[in-house]
Amino acid sequence: QVQLVESGGGLVQAGGSLRLSCAASGRTFSSAAMGWFRQAPGKEREFVAAINWSSGNTLYADSVKGRFTISRDNAKNMVYLQMNSLKPEDTAVYYCAATYTIVRITSTREYGYWGQGTQVTVSS
Numbered sequence: 001q002v003q004l005v006e007s008g009g010g011l012v013q014a015g016g017s018l019r020l021s022c023a024a025s026g027r028t029f030s031s032a033a034m035g036w037f038r039q040a041p042g043k044e045r046e047f048v049a050a051i052n053w054s055s056g057n058t059l060y061a062d063s064v065k066g067r068f069t070i071s072r073d074n075a076k077n078m079v080y081l082q083m084n085s086l087k088p089e090d091t092a093v094y095y096c097a098a099t100y101t102i103v104r105i106t107s108t109r110e111y112g113y114w115g116q117g118t119q120v121t122v123s124s
Contacts, residue, residue, distance in 0.1 A: 002026040002113040004096045009118030016086050016122070022079040022096030022115060029053045033102045034079045035111060036070060038092035038120075045095070047106040049081060059105060064090075086122045093117040 008020040022034070035050040049060045049070040058070050069082040079096060097111035104110050 002098055004098060004113055004115035006094065006096045006115040006118040009094060009120045011121045011123065012086055014086060014088055014122055014124050017082070017084045018086065018120060020081040020083065020094055020096075020118060020120070022081075024077045024079060024096075024098065029077060029098065032098050032100050033105045034070075034072060035097045035099070035105060036079075036081045037095045037097060037108060037111075038090075039095070039117075040089075040092040043092075045108050047108070048094070050105040051079065052102065061106075083120070086120075088122045088124045091120060091122050093119050 003025045005023045012018055030053055032053045033050055036048040037045050038048050039045040047061050048064055049068055051058045051070045051072055053072060067085045072079045095117045096115040098113040099111045
């Protein structure tokens with residue numbers, strides 16, 4: 001059974017940085033894609049970034065491109081989301097997710113495994 005545990009959220013001022021971590025366990029991830037999604041109050045969960053575990057290819061939402069960086073550490077089974085130049089509109093619960101069907105990796109419906117989420121709050 002796949003387990004995903006996020007950490008690293010918190011309160012930060014606009015313009016600041018945070019690094020989210022996702023510890024993955026329970027299955028080999030070499031054939032998976034890992035994604036970060038976020039959900040703000042009253043809004044749908046939205047795609048933030050994704051990485052193909054084996055190739056390292058990445059994809060970003062336009063709203064975070066150039067500010068966020070997704071990466072993975074194969075040896076530690078960890079996925080990271082480095083968030084720089086944070087804005088108040090980045091405030092949300094951030095979720096780590098995994099999928100083994102790498103077709104539409106920007107869609108929440110593609111992902112079968114989710115973490116519990118970590119809160120990120122950016123003050124203005």
